[in-house]
Amino acid sequence: MADPQSVLTQRVQSALSAAFGPEFADEDPVIRPSQFADYQANVALPLAKRLGRKPRDIAAAIVEHLDVADVCGEVEISGPGFLNLTLSDAWIAERASAVRSDPRSGVATQSPQVIPIDYSAPNVAKEMHVAHLRTTVVGDALARTLEFLGHRVIRQNHIGDWGTPFGMLIEYLLQVGADSAEAEFLTTDPNAFYQAARAEFDSREDFAARARQRVVLLQGGDEETLRIWRELVDRSKVYFNTVYAKLGVTLTDDDLAGESKYNDMLGPICDELEDRGIAMVSEGALCVFLDGYTGREGKPVPLIIRKSDGGYGYATTDLATIKYRVENLKADRVVYVIGAPQSLHLRMVFDTARAAGWLPPDVTPIHVQIGNVLGDDGKIMRTRRGQPLRLTALLDEAVQRAAGVVATTRPHLDAETRDRIAADVGVGAVKYADLSVSHDSEYVFDFDRMLALTGNTGPYLQYAAVRVRSIFRKGELKPEDATGPVTITEPAERALALKLLEFGPTVRQVGDTLEPHRLCAYLFDLATAFSTFFEECPVLKAGDDTVRASRLALSAATLDVLVRGLDLLGVNTPEQM
Numbered sequence: 001m002a003d004p005q006s007v008l009t010q011r012v013q014s015a016l017s018a019a020f021g022p023e024f025a026d027e028d029p030v031i032r033p034s035q036f037a038d039y040q041a042n043v044a045l046p047l048a049k050r051l052g053r054k055p056r057d058i059a060a061a062i063v064e065h066l067d068v069a070d071v072c073g074e075v076e077i078s079g080p081g082f083l084n085l086t087l088s089d090a091w092i093a094e095r096a097s098a099v100r101s102d103p104r105s106g107v108a109t110q111s112p113q114v115i116p117i118d119y120s121a122p123n124v125a126k127e128m129h130v131a132h133l134r135t136t137v138v139g140d141a142l143a144r145t146l147e148f149l150g151h152r153v154i155r156q157n158h159i160g161d162w163g164t165p166f167g168m169l170i171e172y173l174l175q176v177g178a179d180s181a182e183a184e185f186l187t188t189d190p191n192a193f194y195q196a197a198r199a200e201f202d203s204r205e206d207f208a209a210r211a212r213q214r215v216v217l218l219q220g221g222d223e224e225t226l227r228i229w230r231e232l233v234d235r236s237k238v239y240f241n242t243v244y245a246k247l248g249v250t251l252t253d254d255d256l257a258g259e260s261k262y263n264d265m266l267g268p269i270c271d272e273l274e275d276r277g278i279a280m281v282s283e284g285a286l287c288v289f290l291d292g293y294t295g296r297e298g299k300p301v302p303l304i305i306r307k308s309d310g311g312y313g314y315a316t317t318d319l320a321t322i323k324y325r326v327e328n329l330k331a332d333r334v335v336y337v338i339g340a341p342q343s344l345h346l347r348m349v350f351d352t353a354r355a356a357g358w359l360p361p362d363v364t365p366i367h368v369q370i371g372n373v374l375g376d377d378g379k380i381m382r383t384r385r386g387q388p389l390r391l392t393a394l395l396d397e398a399v400q401r402a403a404g405v406v407a408t409t410r411p412h413l414d415a416e417t418r419d420r421i422a423a424d425v426g427v428g429a430v431k432y433a434d435l436s437v438s439h440d441s442e443y444v445f446d447f448d449r450m451l452a453l454t455g456n457t458g459p460y461l462q463y464a465a466v467r468v469r470s471i472f473r474k475g476e477l478k479p480e481d482a483t484g485p486v487t488i489t490e491p492a493e494r495a496l497a498l499k500l501l502e503f504g505p506t507v508r509q510v511g512d513t514l515e516p517h518r519l520c521a522y523l524f525d526l527a528t529a530f531s532t533f534f535e536e537c538p539v540l541k542a543g544d545d546t547v548r549a550s551r552l553a554l555s556a557a558t559l560d561v562l563v564r565g566l567d568l569l570g571v572n573t574p575e576q577m
């Protein structure tokens with residue numbers, strides 16, 4: 001797609017090679033939107049040393065060879081040697097018309113990569129908490145965006161479905177019976193089940209002994225034990241799917257690839273690493289010692305891959321995930337959307353996989369670090385008003401609060417329509433709050449702020465889209481018929497058109513950096529530009545037919561980009577609100 005950044009980059013590269021020789025054609029000039037001109041190129045300064053010339057002279061030489069007559073209205077050298085590039089109105093209008101008629105709104109597909117994404121990953125028989133909410137929401141937005149960019153995304157929901165606690169859980173399910181009210185909790189309130197099992201384990205020695213024996217049976221592949229284990233996992237799936245349905249995320253049962261999936265790989269992984277001298281036994285445990293990982297007093301920190309009791313742990317399983325994703329899934333990029341506190345764990349896993357040669361140099365593993373969600377006391381959000389935090393209750397509260405607003409703003413709508421709007425707005429608000437701050441930073445969970453109709457919130461953007469729709473409704477027109485062409489007569493039209501051209505590059509950038517908040521920031525800017533445009537430029541009442549057609553096209557393009565952009569983030573846009 002011919003977006004301004006790509007076009008200007010090409011032109012500057014040609015000018016560089018014309019001015020200084022073809023070896024400069026590969027130079028990657030930094031060209032960004034700027035407050036001083038539409039775009040600013042920082043290209044002369046980084047070359048000053050290499051060329052042994054003053055940056056301003058270099059800039060002058062570039063301008064002399066720069067062929068942008070069809071694109072730019074003005075080119076200026078500023079400060080120590082920046083290039084200020086002002087696009088021509090005609091070019092902006094022409095490109096905006098192209099975005100308007102492009103069903104992908106100017107987002108080009110990329111050469112496809114295979115990208116497994118590990119996200120969500122709740123634990124069987126445990127309540128999902130806000131940290132799971134955030135990896136689910138961010139991971140899903142990345143999956144949608146990368147898919148839209150043309151990649152083959154393979155969702156990997158690495159649920160915690162194996163390990164020593166399962167002895168206790170299986171034994172408890174056996175004790176209460178599969179048809180009991182306690183067992184029912186697994187699908188509705190898993191913590192209640194887990195805590196009851198735990199209480200039994202802590203207070204009754206005979207139960208604890210049976211639970212320990214059960215772990216041995218489970219690991220030994222005992223049929224009856226595995227059957228009950230499967231029952232536990234199946235009921236947890238029902239619970240996970242309830243949350244996923246409420247959230248509107250794309251995960252299905254087909255994406256489940258839990259810890260147990262890798263059981264058969266763990267022994268061979270340990271053997272291979274030991275045979276090749278990458279792992280060694282230390283104090284009874286099989287460990288990998290890597291350069292650069294030292295703790296207090298310079299003591300090396302090991303990655304333990306087999307405990308002294310012979311059991312495998314979280315690290316061994318994650319070595320298996322990376323090996324599987326590279327060798328079996330043929331990944332080009334391997335993405336882990338996991339809490340920031342797990343960064344040391346993942347770095348050690350990645351480095352071990354590299355050392356073992358399971359990770360070829362051209363495959364990049366990426367840890368998308370998820371920051372903590374804090375309560376209003378500034379502490380990690382685990383409880384609310386003394387109660388354990390239930391994710392479903394949190395989502396329900398968001399929807400209820402939204403319903404309260406819809407009931408006052410749209411009392412005439414029927415109840416079903418109002419409920420649907422409330423669900424889109426409430427859930428959208430929670431998801432957008434997770435997405436709009438950079439994924440690795442902490443933020444405070446605050447219903448009032450996330451549901452506000454002003455500021456960079458989900459409801460504000462949904463409302464912006466609904467407002468555009470109402471223009472068309474009022475004019476008894478359909479957005480899809482507003483094909484333009486775009487012409488530019490007013491500064492607010494120009495600013496809006498220019499913003500529309502940035503959608504493609506923004507989505508591309510989200511795919512490269514795996515940072516959805518960049519798309520949020522963009523959509524917020526777009527909605528703001530539309531707001532100014534709408535205040536300053538009459539659309540339906542525009543005096544001139546060409547101007548009216550152009551303004552309708554700009555409005556329709558804005559609607560498309562808002563709806564598409566929110567959809568890439570996993571946020572629904574209601575028809576009205």
Ligand code: ARG
Nearest residue numbers: 118121122123158159160338
């Ligand atoms: N189940 C883990 C937890 O709840 C997260 C797993 C993340 N994925 C992974 N491959 N380690 O903390």
